[in-house]
Each structure stands twice: as structure tokens, then as C-alpha cells.
Amino acid sequence: MTDILIQYSPFLIAALLLNVSPGPDMAYIVGQTAVYGRKIGLFSTFGVVSGACVHILAAALGLSAILATSAIAFSIVKWVGVVYLVWLGIGALRSSFAKPAQDDLENSTALDAAGQGLNPTSVATPKRTITAYQAWRQGVMIDVLNPKVAIFFLAFLPQFVHPELGHGTVQFLVLGSTVNLIGLVVETAIVLMVGAAAARIRGNAVLGKFGVWLQRALGGMFIALGLRLAVTEQ
Template sequence: MIVAYGPFLLAALVLNIAPGPDLAFVSAQAAAHGRKIGVMSSLGVCSGAFVHVVFAAIGLSAILMTSALAFAIVKWVGVAYLAWLGFGAIYGTFRKEDGPDRADAGASDVAGDAVAITEFPVGGRARPSAFQAWRRGVLIDVFNPKVALFFMAFLPQFVNPALGHQPLQFLVLGTIVNMIGFVMETAVVLVVAMAAARLRQHVASGFGAGFGKWLQRALGAVFLALGLRLALSERGL
């Protein structure tokens, strides 16, 4: 087992340690909204990645490798979603308060995902729910075709045809990669959330709501940067 799967586990660990868009996303969420939201965002990212594992196992991801149109459609939907989140987060910091019930009313419908992200958890203001954080992570990864291409290129190197049940091997190996990723991202989330909380204690008392607004704008900038990175990506890995 060690000889057969040792290289796979080492490669999966190295790939998950390396900084990337998923790690940037969950770190930004943890810094802006705290530990719980950061962990749920990481769980959402891993859930979205598992969708691509399933697609790779049943052969659907191969379409993204062979069809420029399919790749472009998935990519630009992802870019639009990230841009929507980014501009929503930044725009929300410039709006006047409409009252304490505004966020609760907006978060109950489909637009709640965009509204909630504009709320910073300072001074009693609402923040995204755990479900919204998870959903956001899922959608960001599902609409990133580069994730699908990664699994299509990485997992077949460790699938053993002699064992048979190749789709099942895809699922098992992909699940292991995601589990390692979740553990690594959660560790980062805990560190970032703790550091952000301490920084908030020292800085927010002096700057008040202004600090929360600038941190929220930074979160929006992260979304926009991830969207730009995806927009500039090509079909190759």
C-alpha cells in the first residue's frame, strides 16, 4: 500500500499545500467573516471539487478537454459569478444603512448570497450564513473548468487498470485529495481567523466601522482577482 499509494499521497499533500485560488478564497472568507464561515467555505470548495471528481469518473469532464465551447461556457459563468460577488461586496460598503432588518430580509431569497456578502460582522451586522458560505464555495469550484482539467490530468496517473473498477478508483482517489485539501484549508482558516480577530480587536477600536468596510472591500477585491485569473485562463493546465 505504501509503495503503491505513497507517491499519490505525497503528491496530493504537496498540491494542497501550494497556494492557489481555493486557499485564497477560504482565507479571505475566514478573515472577513470568522472561523465558522471560513470552514464552511472550505467544505463548499471541496464539495465543488468532488463534483468534478464524479464528472471525471463518468467521463463528462473529458468534454471540457475536447470542447472549447464547453470550456468557455463554464469558465465565463464562473467569471460572472465571481465578479458579481466581488462588486457586490465592494458596493455594499458604500451603501447607506436602511435599518437593522435589511440584511435579514435580503438573505432569505435567491439574492441573499449577494446581499449577505456585503455585511461585515462588526457592530451587530449580519454575515453570510453557513449554508451561503458553503454554497458559494461549491459554485466557485463547480464553475472553474481548470479544476476539472486538473482531476482529469492528475488522477489517471494513479489509477491501476489491472484492479478494474476504474470509475470507483477515480472516486476514491479524488475523495482522498479533497479530504487532504479540507484538512489543510481548515488549518489555514483557523490561523487566519485567529489572526484577523486579534487584528480586529486592536484596530477596529480605533477606526470603528471604517476598518470593517475596508476589510470587506479587500474581500471583494479577492473575488475580482480570482475572476480575472479565471478569465485569463486557457484550456491547458
């Protein structure tokens, strides 16, 4: 057991560093958590992890090699991802500028039971919300439609596969799942911290409008990620 830990310690350290470093997935998860709360942040994380599972399986089966060697395949996946990210960004921006529904207006101007004034939790909150399934689906799509993730697994994991141990495909899947598991732990911890901070902000009437600006920032971030992906070369 000790020998195995020593042998794979460079891999575990590299996997941890890769998961704590800022990137598109991290930015997406933090943005979703800040705008929609901890639950949506967690399901966004599960979506990203699920998308990474698709890339790991594809790399183990050799499908990711097509993206690494075919400029056409790489471009198709890349531009579909660009369109999807920009579409999400425009949707978030449009929602943040939309007028609140009549019920929301009534709630925001209603006195609380003690007659102390506005209900701070209903002041200037974003009109558009998403379900847990939608958050999970977005996370999956954002990760799957990023060809750089597929090429990363294809380039990173084989360095730690030892042919003398046999079952190369099984080793590949185990290593990829380990990277994914470390990512799940790291991203969940970040969601919990960001979610706690966002909850305190949303509970403050003075900072209520901050939620709307967070949603606009999220929309801008989606568009920025799309543009970043657009200029990515194979």
C-alpha cells in the same frame, strides 16, 4: 499495507503539495475567514470541497472529458464562472461602502456598562453578512464553475490508477476523495489560524476599521479571480 503506502506515497505527497500551494480556492477561503470569521470560513471550505466532489464524480464518469475536448463547453463554464465571481466582488465592494444601519450606529456610539467608551466589537464592522448556507453555496459555485479544476482531476488522477487492480472507476473515486480529504484538513487548519488572528483584530477598537478594508479587499479579490479565469485558456 506497507506495500500500498509505498506504492501510493508519491500520490499522497503530490496531493499534499497541491493542497498547500496558494490558489483561487485558498484565496477565497482565507478572504472569507478574515472578513466574516471562522464559522463562515469553515462553511466556505465545506463548499469548496463539495464542489470538488462534483468534479471528481464528473471526471470518473467521463463528463470532464467534454470540457477538456470541447472549446464551446469550456468557454460556457468559464464565462459563467467569471460573471459569478465579478458579481460577488461587486456585491462585497458595494456593501463595504454602504452606510451602516441606524442600529449599528447607535451600538457603535453607546457606552459599555462600565462607562469606558465605545464597544470595540461594533466599530466599523462590515454591514453585509452572509449565512453559513450562503458561504457553502458560494464555495460550491466557485469550484464547480472553474473548468480548470475539472481538467486537473482528469489529468492528475489517472496517473495513479492501476488497471491491473481492476475497478478503475472505483480507484478514481477513492483517489479523488483522498485528495479532497487532504484538502479539507489543510484548509480547515488554515481557517482556524486565520480566524483566530481575525478575531483578535476585530476585538481591537483601534483596528476596527480594518474589517471594512478586509471586505473591500475580498471584493477586489473576487474580481481579480474572475479576470484571471477570463484569460484562462483551455
